[in-house]
Amino acid sequence: MRLALSPDDGIAPDVRAKAPGRGAWISVDRNALEQAQAKGALKGALSRAFKTGKLDIPDDLAAQVENALERATLDRLGLEARGGMLLTGSEKIETAARQGDLQMLLHAADAGRDGSTKLDQAWRVGSDREGQDVRGQILPVDRQALSVALGRQNVVHIGITDHRAAGRISHMLDRWRHFIGSEKAGGASDHGSDDGGEAKKKVA
Structure with missing residues (x-):
């Protein structure tokens, strides 16, 4: 940062x-x-x-840093949505997941457990990873914030079908999670970790 x-x-x-x-x-x-x-x-x-x-x-x-990281991550989701790189709506996401087209799965912080579990299972089936602990990431924001960011109504779950888009979102989300800590983040990220080390400094 x-x-x-x-x-x-x-x-x-x-x-x-x-x-x-x-x-x-x-x-x-x-x-x-x-x-x-x-x-x-x-x-x-x-x-x-x-x-x-x-x-x-x-x-x-x-x-200020936390707010900026949140804004940057939500802006990235909005850009990917406008570029047609992500899906919303449980039925569309479940279909893509079972067909093996899903690269990343995200849930709002206030998403219902049953709905999230159902999509997680569909993703494991479609990616041939049944029996593994593969689940969508729980975002540190609720459905209202996601709906505003994507310009859509009632966004509870997000599915990303493009590999490069998933990488871009993961990069922003990992930085945000790293800064706010895993407890507030609502779950560990699939990409990256906090080594707990001291600040790394260099002049740009």
Whole structure:
């Protein structure tokens, strides 16, 4: 995750890594970031990276990062939806799953257990992985947020049929999960893990 330095020495999250100017890369979860900021370690590390002590780090930086990661992930889902790369609606997803066309399966945080379990089973059958612990990922947001992001009504489950689209979504979702932690994320991701290590820093 990139933190960008503004012309007025302000620090802001740049999760898409597109902001102009200098930036420092870190790899921590929210708890570690909040602790580092409270102890002054974050300012010290960024001061060394940017070679200046005149830094304005917002008190709610961790919340800003979380919100930015959530927005970036939901935006990616919206882009894939507009590109025709994902399915909504239990019947369509179940059909694709049983035909072996499903690359990724996502459930809203407030999805019903029965509906999610049924689609998980269809995915295992279609991908010839019966007996394995293969399940869709539970997203850290509810159906209302997904419906707004995709511009569709009552989005509870999402099926991704394109391999490259699944990779793009996984990348964004893994970063989000890594930052907010597995408990809040609602389940482990199939891609990536949190090594619990210290921040990795470099100047961009």
